[in-house]
Structure formats: C-alpha cells, structure tokens
Amino acid sequence: MPFWYSHSKLAWLFLPFSLLFWLLSRIRRALFSLGLKSSYRAPKPVVIVGNLSVGGNGKTPVVIWLAEELKKRGLRAGVISRGYGSKAQNYPLPVTANTDPVKGGDEPVLIAKRTGVPVVIAPNRRQAIELLLKQAECDVIIADDGLQHYSLQRDVEIVVMDAERALGNGFLLPAGPLRELPSRLKSVDFIITNGGKNQYSNAVLKLIPNYAINLKTDEKRPLSAFQCGAAIAGIGNPQRFFTMLERLGIRLSETQAFRDHQHFSVAQLEKIASNQPLFMTEKDAVKCQVFAQDNWWYVPVEGEIVDADESGENLACFWAKIEALVEKYRHG
Structure with a gap:
C-alpha cells in the first residue's frame, strides 16, 4: 500500500485496527512465552529468515546465500517453508x-533449483522438519519466513529489510506494513538490508545481475546485448526489478507489475511481450517454463552479502555463532 510509506492521513484512519492487531499478537506471543501454548524444539539448530514488514524484502536470495555458504563450510543445510x-x-x-x-x-522450487539442498513445505513447520530430517541429513535447518511463527522454537533470527523502504511509517498492519513493532529488532540476531545500508544494518545484500537466460532454450546472453524490451514481475516489490533493468541500459517500452506469487497464462504474457524480448524474474520464470515463448528471458541475480561494518566483525560473529550451535547440537 503506498500510504504505508508516506505520512498519509489514511494511515491514521486505520490506526484503531492496528491497535487491535497489536493486542491480539501480544496475547498470542505471551501464551507461547508462558508455556500456555506449546512450541516445538527441533533436534537441529533452526535459523529463521524472516521480516518485520510485508512485501518483497529479499528473503529468498538470503535463504539461497545462506544455504550456499553453509555448504562451503562443510555443513549440510535443509530448508523448510510454509509454501505460500x-x-x-x-x-x-x-x-x-x-x-x-x-x-x-x-x-x-526456486530455492531447490538454485541450491540443490532438500526442501520441504507445509503450513505446519513441525511436520515439515520431521519429514526433512527423515529424508536427509542436516546440520542446520533454514526456515524460509516464520519470524512470527512462535510455535517453532529457533536458535537464530535473521531479519531481511528493504534498505530504502525500511519500516515504512512505523505502524502495524493495516495502518502500516509492520507485523510487529520496530522494538522487535532489538531481539533478533542479524539484520540484512537489501539494496543499501541504513541505521539497522548488520550486513548488506547486493543483488547482482550478469546475464539473461532464455526460458525455452536455456541460452545465456549478457544483459549488455539487449537494448530494449518489456518486463513483468510478480514479486513483492516489482519496481525494483524494472529499475534494475533500466539502470543496466535496457529501455523498457512496457512494464507490468503483478501481485506476489501470481500465476500466469501464455495469453496474458504474449500480449505484453509482442515481438520484443520479455524480461522476468527467476521466481516468475519457474511458473512460465512449460509454456515459454522464444522471446522470453529471465534475469537471475546472485546475492552477495557484505558486512555493514568495514571491519567485517558482524559476519564473522554471525558465522561463529552458527558453527558453535552446530557443535552444541552434535554433542547434545
């Protein structure tokens, strides 16, 4: 909602509903804290990758980065997700x-494709973990989303935040974009900001596009080879994708933003593409592969995460904590 990121009078009209949302969420969390509602402790360390606000903040690239980095360190990762x-x-x-x-x-599907690690989805995270551990050996369980899913106990909490939009107007839903108050950030372990550094950053996520891949032929072509085209995006923040292409020198004659997790049809996209290249995100491409046309391309991005502190201490401390947790669980 645009008014979530401005000082709009409309936000104040929704504030009473935000107060009700806050009260209900506080009661729910208190029930877990007091043990009146049960929570599940997995037999392996659980790392939550979540966010405080709704909308596309960049969780999926962080999950992929985390799984790849764990493999580089000789650790076996598994991923669970609600499967929204x-x-x-x-x-x-x-x-x-x-x-x-x-x-x-x-x-x-994108996470499984990019990382090759075992992935299990279920609305019930405990069921997802139990099947994951039954089918694969894992040293670390990565939970894609679920910061507010308090029925699952966790060892590390990572919050991913859009660097520019940050916490928006600072209000809870529906007056603002937040699921929990900004004070919740004080209790998480690591904050990664997407697209730049802000006051909350422990590390910065940089999304690096190098080439486009044809959906039908798998041909790789450098983005510098394209001068114009159309673009679609069914992600949380479509404008970020369109802006990225334009900054790379691609002139977009048409852009079409769809809702997050949109399912597409061939007729729908053919009309937008016409006789020019049609660019889409890798996340959208996994849903269009079966009916792809010759002029459809997706743009994969490599997530690079760098320390917000030039000393590199934040990331060093983060990985030291992960490795210590793995050893702790291995030895009971």
Whole structure:
C-alpha cells in the first residue's frame, strides 16, 4: 500500500485496527512465552529468515546465500517453508527443482533449483522438519519466513529489510506494513538490508545481475546485448526489478507489475511481450517454463552479502555463532 510509506492521513484512519492487531499478537506471543501454548524444539539448530514488514524484502536470495555458504563450510543445510501460494493435495511435501510450482510454490522450487539442498513445505513447520530430517541429513535447518511463527522454537533470527523502504511509517498492519513493532529488532540476531545500508544494518545484500537466460532454450546472453524490451514481475516489490533493468541500459517500452506469487497464462504474457524480448524474474520464470515463448528471458541475480561494518566483525560473529550451535547440537 503506498500510504504505508508516506505520512498519509489514511494511515491514521486505520490506526484503531492496528491497535487491535497489536493486542491480539501480544496475547498470542505471551501464551507461547508462558508455556500456555506449546512450541516445538527441533533436534537441529533452526535459523529463521524472516521480516518485520510485508512485501518483497529479499528473503529468498538470503535463504539461497545462506544455504550456499553453509555448504562451503562443510555443513549440510535443509530448508523448510510454509509454501505460500502452493496448492498441493497433501502436506508435508518435498520440493525439488522439477516440482510443479503450482503444487510446490514458486519460491521453494526456486530455492531447490538454485541450491540443490532438500526442501520441504507445509503450513505446519513441525511436520515439515520431521519429514526433512527423515529424508536427509542436516546440520542446520533454514526456515524460509516464520519470524512470527512462535510455535517453532529457533536458535537464530535473521531479519531481511528493504534498505530504502525500511519500516515504512512505523505502524502495524493495516495502518502500516509492520507485523510487529520496530522494538522487535532489538531481539533478533542479524539484520540484512537489501539494496543499501541504513541505521539497522548488520550486513548488506547486493543483488547482482550478469546475464539473461532464455526460458525455452536455456541460452545465456549478457544483459549488455539487449537494448530494449518489456518486463513483468510478480514479486513483492516489482519496481525494483524494472529499475534494475533500466539502470543496466535496457529501455523498457512496457512494464507490468503483478501481485506476489501470481500465476500466469501464455495469453496474458504474449500480449505484453509482442515481438520484443520479455524480461522476468527467476521466481516468475519457474511458473512460465512449460509454456515459454522464444522471446522470453529471465534475469537471475546472485546475492552477495557484505558486512555493514568495514571491519567485517558482524559476519564473522554471525558465522561463529552458527558453527558453535552446530557443535552444541552434535554433542547434545
């Protein structure tokens, strides 16, 4: 909602509903804290990758980066997700690179495709973890989203935040974009800001595009080879994708933003593409692969995470904590 990121009078009209949202969420969290509602402790360390606000903050690139970095350190990662937007008949569901994204969800399929680590989705995170550990050996469980899912105990909490939009107007839903108050940031372990540094940053996520890949032929072509085209995006912040292409010198004759996790049809996209290249995100491409046309391209991005502190101490401390947790769980 645009008014979430401005000082709009409209936000104040919704404030009473935000107060009700805050009260209900506080009661719910208190029930878990007091043990009146049960929570599940996994037999392996759980790292939550979540956010405080709704909208596209960049969680998926962080999950991919985390899984890849764990592998580099000789640690076996597994990923669980709610599988938002998935329409599987049964849960929990193992997800691979070849899973139908309608059943498995676009983001879990993308994570499985990019990392090769085991991925399981289920609305019930405990069921997802139990199936994950039954099917694969894992040293660390990465929970894609779920910062507010207090029925799952966690060892490390990572918050991903859009550097520019940050916390918006600072109000809770529906008057603002926040699921919890800004004070919640004081209790998380690590804050990664997407696209730049702000007052909250422990580390910065840089999304680096190098080439486009044809959906139909898998041909890789440098982005510098394109001068113009059209673009679509069904992600939390579509404008970020369009701006990225334009900054790379691609003149966009048409852009179309869709809702996050949008399912597409060939007729819908053919009309936008016409006779020019059609660019889309990798997340959207997993849903369009089966009916792709010759002039459709997706732009994968490599997530690079750098320390917000030039000394590099933030990331060093983060990895030291992860490795200490793995050793702790290994030795009971």
